[in-house]
Amino acid sequence: MEYALSESLEDYLMGIFIVSKQNKVVRLKDIAKERQVKLPSVVNALKELAEKGLISHERYSYVTFTDKGLNEAKKLYDRHKTVFKFLYEILGVTEFIAEKDAHRMEHDLTASTLDLLTKFTEFMEMSSKRGESRFPEQFKYFMETGKFPEIKSKEGGIMEKTKEKPLSELKRGESGKIVRIKKGIGALKGRLLTMGAVPGTVVRIKKVAPLGDPIDILILGYHLSLRKEEAEKIIVQEI
């Protein structure tokens, strides 16, 4: 960056971005609400951002990003997301604190540290999704018991300690990571696996049919409907 934004301006820029994601147009009062500040401070901040060519804002109209500003805002937002993910998903900090600390860390850490943190988070995500490493589970086990887990098999030992349940027990809007498909269900197992329900894949319950069954899950970016009967055969770990 050839220009440095102050911490507060960065937060404003990101705040505007978040508001723009939620609403069609960005109003001053929405920004004030998102940043939890008073309107005059917003006006000041907007003036500064406009001077830097990041947003445009005429009086009495909505706030819009310039191309440069949008890029910058996205970058900030992504950075915030990864730091948040690192705290929340990998370390297991509570959501509220993760949010708060992410705001602090993203400004204070050196760029190269942040970069490595981002890479590390990505790596952990991939490795657990591909089911090749059990670092996240092992770490959870370590946090819970203070012991390093002894693993022999993928299905035994540490898995019992984390929260496993059949997919059918998740509610609408909840997500889970697939641990395994139950055995002894014949061809259904292969069918589910080939449709992408392999261990490590994250699924989310999107909808429940009007009569309460079947359910619609989001998996690998597409919608799949299963009866609760079938969902019961998929063991997930709550996330």
Place this chain on the structure above:
Amino acid sequence: MTNALITKGKTISVALAGNPNAGKSTIFNALTGGRAHVGNWPGVTVEKKEGRFKYKEYEFLVTDLPGTYSLTAYSIDERIARDYVIKEKLDVVVSVTDSTNLERNLYLLVSFLELGVNSILDLNMADILEQRKVRVNTKKMEELLGTPVVMTSATKKAGLNELKEMIIRSKDRKIQPLRIDYGKEIEGAIKKVKESLSGVNSPYPVRFLSIKLLEGDVEIIKEVGELGYERSVESAMHEGSRLEVGFGYDLETEIIERRYGFIESIIRQCVRRVPTIEEKLTVSDKIDGIVTNKWLGIPIFAFLLWATFQLTFTVGGIFADFIDTFFGWLAESSAIWFASIGAPGWLSSFVGDGIISGVGAVFVFLPTILILFAFLSFLEDVGYMSRAAFVMDKAMHAIGLPGKSFIPMILGFGCNVPAIMSARTISSEKDRLLTILINPFISCSARLPVYVMFTGIFFKSNQGVVLFTLYMLGIVVAVLSAKLFKSTIPKLKGPVSPLVMELPPYRIPTLKGVSIHTWERGREFLKKAGTIIFAGVILIWLLASFPMSSEYASETTLIGLIGKFFAPLFRAAGFPFWQAAVALLFGIIAKEIVVGTFGTLFGGEGALSASLLKYFTPLSAYSFMVMSLLYIPCIAAIGVIYRETNSWKWTTFITVYSLVIGWVMATAVYQLGSLFI
């Protein structure tokens, strides 16, 4: 003539394979211009679409395969696609993928590559990728997969020439089966099984066979067993349990997971997503929020069904009237012309009463049928049909059927013949049989002419309502019969097959796609009309003309005698006259012939409504429609039931059962109705 010789050596056979809704048919239509030869796959009754086209000096022979997710055959559709790709010596297989959902779509391609099939990866729906600002590095993908990659946008006809060029370029490619690294333990097991398979004579690569054996693919196990290699099956089972005990591996899971891992790494390396605003509700999700909504889902479904028939009826009616008038005029003119040249009376009657009124009786319903199918294909292409199955699954489940048999039921409203065929996607034999057996009760469009004729005369002011009740009655009888069969027939007892069904994203269908689909259905109807119905009408004319001494279609002709014999049976149902019995009899050939028969028996289109008013009351007209709805499926349906169940026992059973039910219901309607009217 030398031309023919040159082109002969330059035919390229191509199959389009891919997941359902990847755009195979759209590409097929774009390539062939929609001209297709529609037939059946040998031995089974799944539709086979083939087409030809010329590009440069080559003649392409394209096949549109049924949608499939993997090479493991979980349904007949999948088995056909797999067998075709494996056993037919195709030049090129185009793996059509929905590039907005590459992860799952690539699974099939990877299976092809492992099998050593000469395939091209077609990343279809490129327009949507562009919209979403997702970029794919096709060069890199080609390198990593070792197979050519092309991007198309079938609905916009973009990339098709590139696809053709690529097919030409890669038709003689030497293929090395793709090797995915399954990890040390599994690779060890693969090696052992491979050794035990040495010398096997199979169209599959040995490594592929070994992996499939370890995965526990039932079909492959059977095939290998039949080749005399039970040893290898045992070896695979032994390896499987060794790994399972020793390492806690579940081989099937592990192997498939590795394939997905491979796919993911490809995507990670080749697909760049410019960060977009995530988590926003997509349009598709918004629509789903409404049409599968807890409170709105079922009403919307019912409304769509109702609106479809209302619109079909009103709009179709306008065209039907026009065609009706035309054939009436034609019959009259022919009679005048025959008289003017002094032709014998029987010839004039044969042309006027036989041919023209018969053909007219068929054509008059073509608009209605086309409009109905336009609606159904529209709903199908939009993506609503699977939502309908989703919304209705629990209800279907309650009658012991899967949501999937809802689609054959819906198609049954068009024609029971393709509907019964479409039950093939139901993987469980038992569910499929049940779905087939109750399908004839769903009121097909061939019965529509009968309703149209009677409601047009007797229920002018509320045609729509009467029609709706008949359709509902068909559904109710189907449902109750399912319940009855399921609780009494041992072969049909037991739980419903599992539901694993994709809900595809909503798409705006193309006019071309819908019209081609609609026309295919219309043609099917016409073909049936052209052969069976025409023959039926001529047969009626003959029966109605002999002996020649009697007046045409009078009581003393053959047909009158047959009718008279059966007529008393229908006293309780309110139509004890021989014409009705004759019409029903010939309705077995095809239900719409009921109309043609009345036309012939009551002396052509003009006199028809006057005669019907004389013989029927509104109540007996209704009970006659109930009879037409329920009694014996038409010959084509009976034929297809036999083919699909491969059993005369089931075919006879359902024929007799439906006859009895039809008679009972018609009688009940008439008797109960008489009490109130």
